Amino acid sequence: MDRALSIGALARHSGATPPTIRYYEQIGLLRRPDRRDGGHRVYGEADLKRLTFIRRCRDFGFPIEQVRDLVSVIEDVDRSCTEVRDLARDQLASVRARMAELRELEASLGLLVADCEARCAGGPGPDCVILEDLAAPGRCCAG
Amino acid sequence: MDRALSIGALARHSGATPPTIRYYEQIGLLRRPDRRDGGHRVYGEADLKRLTFIRRCRDFGFPIEQVRDLVSVIEDVDRSCTEVRDLARDQLASVRARMAELRELEASLGLLVADCEARCAGGPGPDCVILEDLAAPGRCCAG
DNA sequence: CTTGAAGCTCAAGTAGCTTCAACTCTTATG
DNA sequence: CATAAGAGTTGAAGCTACTTGAGCTTCAAG
Numbered sequence: 001m002d003r004a005l006s007i008g009a010l011a012r013h014s015g016a017t018p019p020t021i022r023y024y025e026q027i028g029l030l031r032r033p034d035r036r037d038g039g040h041r042v043y044g045e046a047d048l049k050r051l052t053f054i055r056r057c058r059d060f061g062f063p064i065e066q067v068r069d070l071v072s073v074i075e076d077v078d079r080s081c082t083e084v085r086d087l088a089r090d091q092l093a094s095v096r097a098r099m100a101e102l103r104e105l106e107a108s109l110g111l112l113v114a115d116c117e118a119r120c121a122g123g124p125g126p127d128c129v130i131l132e133d134l135a136a137p138g139r140c141c142a143g
Numbered sequence: 144m145d146r147a148l149s150i151g152a153l154a155r156h157s158g159a160t161p162p163t164i165r166y167y168e169q170i171g172l173l174r175r176p177d178r179r180d181g182g183h184r185v186y187g188e189a190d191l192k193r194l195t196f197i198r199r200c201r202d203f204g205f206p207i208e209q210v211r212d213l214v215s216v217i218e219d220v221d222r223s224c225t226e227v228r229d230l231a232r233d234q235l236a237s238v239r240a241r242m243a244e245l246r247e248l249e250a251s252l253g254l255l256v257a258d259c260e261a262r263c264a265g266g267p268g269p270d271c272v273i274l275e276d277l278a279a280p281g282r283c284c285a286g
Numbered sequence: 287c288t289t290g291a292a293g294c295t296c297a298a299g300t301a302g303c304t305t306c307a308a309c310t311c312t313t314a315t316g
Numbered sequence: 317c318a319t320a321a322g323a324g325t326t327g328a329a330g331c332t333a334c335t336t337g338a339g340c341t342t343c344a345a346g
Contacts, residue, residue: 040312053277059248085273099245103274117228134195
């Protein structure tokens with residue numbers, strides 16, 4: 001029951017778009033599928049499975065090159081699942097680092113907005129103390 | 144006291160790199176500076192101030208095109224500081240949205256790692272239930 | 287005067303796709 | 317069977333915000 005899928009059908013089932021699928025094929029992340037007489041790509045269940053895996057990894061934020069590693073872990077009988085765990089741990093760490101950066105950014109931006117409310121009366125550019133602060137070397141109002 | 148700065152000195156004082164400064168010049172975010180006889184760029188305090196402002200906006204996560212707007216707010220006498228506040232508010236909202244995404248990602252990755260610990264004994268690829276889950280359509284272990 | 291650091295220009299590379307132009311193929315309907 | 321819409325094809329360029337590289341010139345210190 002390995003029903004044939006067009007690129008559009010594969011896209012719908014996997015959550016990728018047709019151009020993305022062609023792109024993955026181009027960079028060697030997906031195999032080159034069989035073609036119909038007219039040249040249209042034909043996919044099967046195995047392709048859907050693999051693409052689903054790839055999309056899921058991408059949703060997890062893994063960069064393409066790491067996805068390549070992960071795919072090879074799946075297909076290589078000799079490599080272990082703990083490799084996936086370790087890669088996921090690394091990924092978790094970088095997600096957390098990025099979140100910490102964003103938290104700082106959030107705090108700074110919040111301060112900037114608050115300062116704009118408190119210290120400026122909505123005056124024009126050159127009179128605004130906030131804009132002056134932003135342009136001054138050293139620490140900034142929300143820095 | 145408008146001491147002259149080389150591109151390297153400007154870089155050190157502003158936190159940008161020389162290539163980045165040249166890039167900003169190329170895209171019209173910084174004016175074209177005067178040159179010495181040998182062709183080297185010469186900057187002044189005004190350039191440092193402007194670049195500091197730009198870098199700070201970039202650190203806040205504003206995209207280049209919005210920085211362009213912000214710079215014009217500064218230089219246009221008729222436009223008000225509240226514009227900056229509004230842009231900062233928008234930016235704050237998108238930072239928060241991005242953070243929410245990352246929080247979900249963190250939770251999912253955490254689950255993935257936990258599942259790998261709990262359900263797999265570190266077996267090889269084809270035997271790992273986690274890898275199966277990731278490739279299966281529909282919901283995933285940490286989905 | 288020599289040497290090494292810093293600067294110059296222009297071009298290409300990075301990630302991860304998306305979008306475009308200019309076609310061809312398939313499928314549904316009349 | 318004709319036709320028109322929609323889906324598919326290709327290769328190339330575009331996107332963000334820079335970074336890197338090649339190959340050369342200039343500057344500052346000793």
